[in-house]
Amino acid sequence: MKPGDPHAVRELFDSIAPRYDQLNDLLSLGLHRVWKRQAVRWLQPAPGQQLIDLCCGTGDLALLLAAKLRPGGSVLGLDAAAAPLAIAQQRSVRQPWLPVRWQQGDALATGLATGRFDGAVMAYGLRNLNAPGPGLQELRRLLRPGGRAAVLDFNRPDPATPAGAAAASFQQLYLRRLVVPAARRFGLPEQYSYLEASLERFPRAADQEALARSAGFTHVRHRPLMGGLMGLLQLVA
Numbered sequence: 050m051k052p053g054d055p056h057a058v059r060e061l062f063d064s065i066a067p068r069y070d071q072l073n074d075l076l077s078l079g080l081h082r083v084w085k086r087q088a089v090r091w092l093q094p095a096p097g098q099q100l101i102d103l104c105c106g107t108g109d110l111a112l113l114l115a116a117k118l119r120p121g122g123s124v125l126g127l128d129a130a131a132a133p134l135a136i137a138q139q140r141s142v143r144q145p146w147l148p149v150r151w152q153q154g155d156a157l158a159t160g161l162a163t164g165r166f167d168g169a170v171m172a173y174g175l176r177n178l179n180a181p182g183p184g185l186q187e188l189r190r191l192l193r194p195g196g197r198a199a200v201l202d203f204n205r206p207d208p209a210t211p212a213g214a215a216a217a218s219f220q221q222l223y224l225r226r227l228v229v230p231a232a233r234r235f236g237l238p239e240q241y242s243y244l245e246a247s248l249e250r251f252p253r254a255a256d257q258e259a260l261a262r263s264a265g266f267t268h269v270r271h272r273p274l275m276g277g278l279m280g281l282l283q284l285v286a
């Protein structure tokens with residue numbers, strides 16, 4: 050499939066939704082939870098705040114945030130695909146005390162009011178958008194001045210440096226030798242080969258920082274995680 054094609058991306062995530070969480074735990078050895086907690090730490094969620102999780106998928110990060118917002122606050126989880134949202138909904142029904150709502154929509158054009166949120170997260174979403182620059186602009190638009198955002202995703206190491214070259218080789222090995230074969234056992238090899246294809250067009254750290262600055266963020270820092278295999282873009286509107 051063509052990376053960034055909105056229709057194909059939606060179909061892809063609809064098709065992997067039933068296995069998504071299981072594969073995420075397996076392929077990251079549970080570490081995606083640690084990286085998501087790092088995104089939450091940057092956001093510093095506080096009771097009463099209104100937060101948004103863009104590209105929320107099956108909703109684990111939105112629920113993690115919701116637990117920190119009572120009393121008075123809430124999280125809106127937004128995703129383009131119906132199947133992951135249905136799983137998110139089932140999850141939140143089991144924890145009815147958590148203030149979270151789900152909405153199907155496009156992270157590039159949410160239609161939500163400007164400056165409506167105190168903070169935002171986007172985990173493994175930016176790489177899947179048709180264009181990362183407009184994605185960061187919409188993210189910025191949704192935040193009040195001073196609001197924080199955390200954008201977590203795979204990092205694209207720079208092979209020009211020895212450390213970057215090592216991380217890039219390891220990442221390629223990981224994607225080809227572990228991710229795709231494991232996904233094959235679940236009948237989803239093509240869906241997970243998309244990961245490497247999507248990374249090839251994903252801006253590197255410095256380019257992400259430049260895009261975030263042009264989107265109007267006043268504080269911008271890309272922090273490599275896990276030896277540069279993942280990255281956390283820390284932003285202040």
Ligand SMILES: C[S@@+](CC[C@H](N)C(=O)[O-])C[C@H]1O[C@@H](n2cnc3c(N)ncnc32)[C@H](O)[C@@H]1O
Pocket residue numbers: 055058059062063103104105106107108110127128129130133154155156157171172173174177178179
């Ligand atoms: C890799 S999943 C990440 C899900 C979740 N945030 C997580 O970290 O587990 C990417 C999600 O982005 C969603 N997505 C892709 N393009 C989107 C768009 N234009 N608007 C909203 N969601 C989108 C997909 O449907 C999918 O659920």
